[in-house]
Amino acid sequence: MSWSRREFIQIGSVALGATSLALGGRRSLFGLDSPDVADPHTDGDRVVATLCELCFWKCGVLAHVQNGRVTKIVGNPAHPLSGGKLCPRGTGGIGLLYDPDRLKQPLIRRGDRGSQHYEAVSWEAALDHTAENLLKIKAKYGPEAVALFSHGFGGSFFKHLLNAYGSDNVGAPSYAQCRGGREVGFQLTFGAPVGSPEVLDLENCRAIALIGSHLGENMHNTQVQEFATALSRGAQLIVVDPRFSTAAGKAKHWLPIKPGTDIALLLAWIHVMLGENLYDHDYISKYAIGLEELKAHVADKTPEWAAVETGLSVGQIVDSIRLLAGARPAAMLHPGRHTAWYGDDAQRARAMAIVNALLGNYGRQGGFYLPTKLPVAKYPGIPAYATKPPPAPDRPKGVTYPFADESLAHGLRDASVPGTAAYDIKGWIVYGTNLMQALPEPKKTLAAIQHLDFLLAIDVLPAEITGFADVVLPEATYLERWDDVAVTPYKEPFVAIRQPVVPPMYGSKPGWWIARELSKRLGLEMYFPWTDAGQMVEARLSAAGFDVAQVKKTGVVVAKHKPICLEEGLEPTFATPSKKIELFSQQLADAGFDPMPKYTPPEEPPEGQFRLLTGRTPTHTFGRTTNNRFLSQVYNENEVWLNARIAKERGLANGEMVSLINQDGERAGPIRLKATQRIRPDCVFMVHGYGHESKGLHFARGRGGNDSKLMSRTKIDPLMGGTGMSVNFVRIEQVTP
Amino acid sequence: MRNPRYVMLVDTRLCVGCKACVLACKSENNVPDGYCREWIVEDIWGEFPDLRAEIRSTRCNHCSNAPCVDACPTGASHFALGGVVLVDHDACTGCKACIASCPYDARYVHPDGYVDKCTFCLHRVARGELPACTTVCPTRTLHFGDANDPHSEVAALLRSREWKVDHPETGAEPNLYFLV
Numbered sequence: 001m002s003w004s005r006r007e008f009i010q011i012g013s014v015a016l017g018a019t020s021l022a023l024g025g026r027r028s029l030f031g032l033d034s035p036d037v038a039d040p041h042t043d044g045d046r047v048v049a050t051l052c053e054l055c056f057w058k059c060g061v062l063a064h065v066q067n068g069r070v071t072k073i074v075g076n077p078a079h080p081l082s083g084g085k086l087c088p089r090g091t092g093g094i095g096l097l098y099d100p101d102r103l104k105q106p107l108i109r110r111g112d113r114g115s116q117h118y119e120a121v122s123w124e125a126a127l128d129h130t131a132e133n134l135l136k137i138k139a140k141y142g143p144e145a146v147a148l149f150s151h152g153f154g155g156s157f158f159k160h161l162l163n164a165y166g167s168d169n170v171g172a173p174s175y176a177q178c179r180g181g182r183e184v185g186f187q188l189t190f191g192a193p194v195g196s197p198e199v200l201d202l203e204n205c206r207a208i209a210l211i212g213s214h215l216g217e218n219m220h221n222t223q224v225q226e227f228a229t230a231l232s233r234g235a236q237l238i239v240v241d242p243r244f245s246t247a248a249g250k251a252k253h254w255l256p257i258k259p260g261t262d263i264a265l266l267l268a269w270i271h272v273m274l275g276e277n278l279y280d281h282d283y284i285s286k287y288a289i290g291l292e293e294l295k296a297h298v299a300d301k302t303p304e305w306a307a308v309e310t311g312l313s314v315g316q317i318v319d320s321i322r323l324l325a326g327a328r329p330a331a332m333l334h335p336g337r338h339t340a341w342y343g344d345d346a347q348r349a350r351a352m353a354i355v356n357a358l359l360g361n362y363g364r365q366g367g368f369y370l371p372t373k374l375p376v377a378k379y380p381g382i383p384a385y386a387t388k389p390p391p392a393p394d395r396p397k398g399v400t401y402p403f404a405d406e407s408l409a410h411g412l413r414d415a416s417v418p419g420t421a422a423y424d425i426k427g428w429i430v431y432g433t434n435l436m437q438a439l440p441e442p443k444k445t446l447a448a449i450q451h452l453d454f455l456l457a458i459d460v461l462p463a464e465i466t467g468f469a470d471v472v473l474p475e476a477t478y479l480e481r482w483d484d485v486a487v488t489p490y491k492e493p494f495v496a497i498r499q500p501v502v503p504p505m506y507g508s509k510p511g512w513w514i515a516r517e518l519s520k521r522l523g524l525e526m527y528f529p530w531t532d533a534g535q536m537v538e539a540r541l542s543a544a545g546f547d548v549a550q551v552k553k554t555g556v557v558v559a560k561h562k563p564i565c566l567e568e569g570l571e572p573t574f575a576t577p578s579k580k581i582e583l584f585s586q587q588l589a590d591a592g593f594d595p596m597p598k599y600t601p602p603e604e605p606p607e608g609q610f611r612l613l614t615g616r617t618p619t620h621t622f623g624r625t626t627n628n629r630f631l632s633q634v635y636n637e638n639e640v641w642l643n644a645r646i647a648k649e650r651g652l653a654n655g656e657m658v659s660l661i662n663q664d665g666e667r668a669g670p671i672r673l674k675a676t677q678r679i680r681p682d683c684v685f686m687v688h689g690y691g692h693e694s695k696g697l698h699f700a701r702g703r704g705g706n707d708s709k710l711m712s713r714t715k716i717d718p719l720m721g722g723t724g725m726s727v728n729f730v731r732i733e734q735v736t737p
Numbered sequence: 738m739r740n741p742r743y744v745m746l747v748d749t750r751l752c753v754g755c756k757a758c759v760l761a762c763k764s765e766n767n768v769p770d771g772y773c774r775e776w777i778v779e780d781i782w783g784e785f786p787d788l789r790a791e792i793r794s795t796r797c798n799h800c801s802n803a804p805c806v807d808a809c810p811t812g813a814s815h816f817a818l819g820g821v822v823l824v825d826h827d828a829c830t831g832c833k834a835c836i837a838s839c840p841y842d843a844r845y846v847h848p849d850g851y852v853d854k855c856t857f858c859l860h861r862v863a864r865g866e867l868p869a870c871t872t873v874c875p876t877r878t879l880h881f882g883d884a885n886d887p888h889s890e891v892a893a894l895l896r897s898r899e900w901k902v903d904h905p906e907t908g909a910e911p912n913l914y915f916l917v
Contacts, residue, residue, distance in 0.1 A: 038826065039860040040767045072764040075873065085875045088757040091764050216753035221875055228751045228876035244781075246753045249790025256786045618755035633763070633770065634756040643785060677785045 042071045049076050049555025051486060051498040053153060053478035054089035054096070055621040056174070057081060057197065058486050059221050060556050061090055063479060063501040070094050070479060070501055079556045080222070080494055081197065087219035088619045088631065095630025096460070096477055097505070101698050103462055103474035104506035113449055116467040116695055123509065123517070130471050131521030133454035134165065137427045140453075143167045144389045145426040147412040151433035153498065154475065154511040156484045157533070158431045158458070160379070161515045164527040166387040169425065171394065171409030173438040176722045182339040184403045184720040185349020188585050190362055191575030193405075194335045195371070197490060201565070202226035202334075203233075204366040207327035209320070211240040211262055211352065213336040216247045219618040220337070236327065238320045240265065242613060243641065243685050244678035253320040258311040259611050259683050259726060260342050260602025266351035267599055268306030269321040271298040273358045278325035280360025287572065288357055290584025290596075297596045309601060311680075328359040330366025338615075343715030343724035346403065347597040350585070354597070357581045363572030369564040370572060371489035376544040379536065382527055393421035394721070401721035402591045408721045410439050410714075416448035427454040431511075432475075434463035437623045437689060440711035440725050458514060461627055462696030474508040476500075481510035482533030485540045491564055495546065496556040497537055512536065593719060602727075609663065609729040610642070611683040614707045623689035627700035638687040638704035639674040642732065647675035650732070657735040660684075662710040662728050670735045671705030684730060741883040742801070743819035743857055744891050744912040745871070746900070747794050752878040754779055754792040758870035762796075765858065765869035769848050774855040775870060791917075794870070794878060797822065797843035797855035798903065798911030805835035805844065813852070819883065820912065821859050826851040840904040841911075857881065884912070 044064030052059045052073075060079020064071045073093045077084030106126030111117030121129075137145050143166025148158055150172055159170050175183075183193035194200075202208065203226040215227050231237065231250060239251040240262070248254040257265060273279045274295050284291055303317040310317070324331050333355045339345045361367025394411030395401055397420065401408070413435070415421035416428070428449075439445050449455060449468050457469035466472045475481075483498040504510065512533035519528045530536040541548050551557055563570035576582045589595040605611050619635040620626055640660060642652065652658065654675035660668045668691055679685055691706025715724035754777045762774050775796035782789045799822045805814045806822060813828035814835050824835075824844075829851035836844045836852065847853040858868035862881075866872070871879040882891035894900075900914045 040765065042765055042767055074761070074869075084872065085877075086757060086761070086873050087875055088755050088760045091757065091760040091873065094764070216755070216876075219755055219875070224753065224755075224875045225877070228753075228878070232748070232751055232877065244785070244788050244790070246790075246792065249781075249788070249792065250750065254786070254788070618753065618757075619760075629770070630763075631760070633773070634759050645785070676781075677783065677788055678781060680785070 044071055048499060048501040049078075049553065050479070050501055051153070051483070051496055051555070052086070052090045052093065053498070054093060054625060055220070056152060057220050057222070058153060058488070058496070059086060059090055060496055061086065061093070063093070065501060068502060070097055076555055078554050078558070079496060080490055080492055080558055081488070082221055083225065085221065085225060087221045087224065088634065089219065089621060089625060090221070092625070092628055092631040093479055095628035096625070097479045097502070099461065099627060099629070101462060101627055101696055102460060102506065103466070103472060103508065105474060106507065107472040109470050113455075113468045114446070118472065123507070126471050126473060127517050127521060130456050131518055133470070134427060134518075134522060137453055138166065141424065141426050143387065144169060145424060146429065147171060147425045147427070148429045148431065149173070149409055149412070149433050149435055150431040151438070152431070153483045153486070154478070154481070155431045157511045157515040158429055160527065161519055161524070162429065163385045164519065164524045165522060166389055168389040169392045169394070169407060169412055171407045171412040173409045173433055173435070175406040176408040176410055176720070177340050177439060177725070178338050180340065180404070180406065180720055181345030181717055181722045182335050182337065182349040184346040184405065186335060186353050187405070188346070188403065188576070188587060189350055189353035189357065189582055195489065197222055197488070198335065198337070199368050199371050200226070200332065200334065201366050201369045201491070202332070203229040205230050205235055205330050205332050206366060207236040207238070207324045207331040209238040209240065209324050209333045210247055211333065211336065212339070212341070213334050214241065214243075214245040214247060214615050215334065217245060217618055218337065218616045236323050238324055242680045242683050252323065253316060255312050255316050255320060256680055258309070258680070259613060261310040261599075263344065263348050263351050263597055263599040264301070264306045264309035265312065265317060266348070266355060267298050267301035267597070268303045268317050269355055270294065270351070270358065271301045272303060272318055272321045273325055273355070274298065276322070278322065279358035280328055283329070283360030284358065287574070288581035288583050289578050290582060293584040294354065294596060309599065325359060329361045329364040331359050332356065332361055332367055333359070340722045341724050341726040342602060343717050343727065344600060345717050345722050345724060346719040347594065351597040354583055357583060362581065363566055363570065365565045365567040367565070369491060370570055371491065371564065372493045372562045373489035374487055374493045374495055374544070374559055376485060376487045376495055376540060380539055380543040381529070390423070393423045393425065396420055397422065401717070401719065404720040410441070410723055411721060413439060413445055413448045416451050418451060426452060428452060428456065430455065430457045430465050430469070432459060434465050434623050436464035437706065437708045440708060440714050440723050442708055443712065458511070460508075461624070462694050463623065464692065464694045467694055473514055474506065475514065476504035476508040476510045480504040480508065482512060482537055484533070485537055492558050492561045494556055494558040495541070495544075495551065497551055499534065499552060499555070588719075605682060605729045606663070609731045611726065612660075612662070612707065612710055612728045612730050613683050613685045613726055614688045615685060617687045620687070620689060623692060623700070626689050626692065626703065627697045629699050632699065636703060637672060638690040639672045640705065640732070641674045641676055641679045641685040643679050643681040644675045644677050646681045647673065652732065652734065659733045659735055660705055660710060660730040661733060662712060662730045664712040666709050666712045668705035668707065668709045673732070684732070740885065741819040742885045742912065743799065743821050743862070744882065744884040744914060745857065745868070746880040746891055746894055746914045746916055748878045748880070748916040749791050749793055750916065751876040752792045752794055753876055754794075755875065757873050757875055758794045758879065761869040761873035762855070766856070768853075772845050772847070772853070774853070793915055795841070795903070796870075796913065798841050798909065798913040799857060801910035801912060802908060804838040804840065804907070804909055808834040808838035810834060817859060818863065821857045823856055823859065824852050824854065840907045840909055
């Protein structure tokens, strides 16, 4: 060897100073036993226990800090939702914190809405301008003319601000665009929503059926952990999905169902359960009403009938439900989470709830547990809100969605078009949700924005929606701020806190600070007596009797386990009108709806078109992480999945770039084609959250296709107003290079 | 005291291919952008709708009869504690003979000029912790330990579960096992 490694480095690398791996550990070149690996020294000189915000599950994490820089983020073993383990996103918080594209200073718009022509201004100027506009709207139209769109834990401070200001128009796309249908279906049946974290005792489950849930690609940490635990203990798995999902690859039965026909399968399952006496007689007779009506309702919903509708075989339908019911009560039809698909989603959830009721699993071990929650009062000593706002104008005039129990985000958007709803929305505060992708029908969002008097966006990254705002306020990331106290209903109730790991970078500010500064300018400072959220957290914890220092140290306090199911001695109760599980829903009948779920065949895709289905990848949370360069090292663009045989017939090659054009001529892409055996021939699938156009998202911009653009059509759930989005069809066009 | 033989077991029944292991490794070991020491293999067999899948988290196999150690002209690739195969960065010239010899394509040239790969996080193991990938894994797919200790979890799993290794035909005696 004629040259040393040092010289090699000089030849091979210009960044000699960046050589970061410690090399001092090596002692004996040929030693067989020396633990001589170089320590990469990523352990922190300081470790802060806090809560992740890469998704909304709020897993406990430990952030390692070295010389003021976050070196790594690992799971907090003390936190019940992570147990020291993380999904891929959790590790990737550093990619958010150090994202060079972060919003760095307050901005005021100087060009047309959408022109993205902004001037950087001082916080003082931005806050004054914002408050002035909010006060103008209040004086002119009343405070209820301002709506908040919010997603994420930090939104609670802006909800508080909005409530104090006099409006309760808070729309989260996580309801009408996501889990709302499910919550209403379960509420109607069991008297309680499924909630988040979902009240599922997956780890003790002996047979699990997923229908339209791609757990494992959808990485809600605790659920994935419990799912794997159940599988490792030999639980049987049934997966109903038009796509051969990751979970399907582990299933005893994969039912590649025709999209939109779930209710037919569910009714046939109920038919088999009742006809073959596979249901829990004692449980149903004690806790449920409506069995006879249900029997009559499904009498003709035979597996043979469902086979025609669903494209499944009679054997698949019968075998799978026998397998599931054979394990009851520790058997579960997973309720899913994202369920805004076909416009009859609350009824679909009802059918799922009924299957679970027949399994006798509600309030049972291995089924749905009855969570406990610690009593922690909201902001102690804060005056009551001064005004009681009118109901949200979140639906068109004359339309009622009698079972909606949260405001509809798209409805508040649509109320911004004057004269269409009970009253007009004139101002938006958009916190942490990119409405251009989070809502379907983006053209409606664009049109609504043009009618607004004022749009404030508070965000970490320059998502598309910030390009339409009048004022953009750069929030500190979750690693740089306090947030509220997380009081989580769970198997063991616990409280956990998010606390700053490092100071805010650039000119960003924590959400509490922003809300409080606005409150001062709106004459509402009495609602924000604490100068920072840390003091507020301390006040809440102390008032509830917690040792604040201890919580700060460990990030979490877990209370004693209390009974959560029948097996532990807790008798289930049901907050329905009958105080029983309602197989037959008089509430629905009284409101003019089907008291038991009915099947409506879905519209067929036109010739040459495919039904567009969307979902998740483990590495990303919608569009909010797609600019994260660290996470993107393992997943950096979405693909459109197309059945391999169909692709071949059309001369489309795996990996080539294509455009997607929907029934209304809306386009997405170019997007890479994944020609695969893993999907039915009548649909295509893509991961949500790509195809960004914002100039400021230098990494994500132009990668992959934007599914939201293709959702120019929705089918509204008449029970609760959810936007069914799997009702769009696309054709595939080759991109000529 | 018996010499330990460190092995890693990958439960293919549980792995969902989420890549939490890949990213935790990158973060723990400061693996430069654009490189990784471990990766996910997804095998799909069959045609729609008769399909079978296997997902594996994979990395350096830390072979007991490691071709890379044989191939290395400078002794940079060597056996360390527990039979873990390491690369001494100082001794490595970046000649890539080891890369050519590795049946698993587990090595890459670090931008700083030396060959780099999985270390089984021996720096963590030496202080009684598990490798970063094993610690983070939300599905508990990964098991790490001493196969020579009959009381270890890994030894028990190797006795009780069916397993396979990748490329057994090379005679490299890999220490990365896939539970099937």
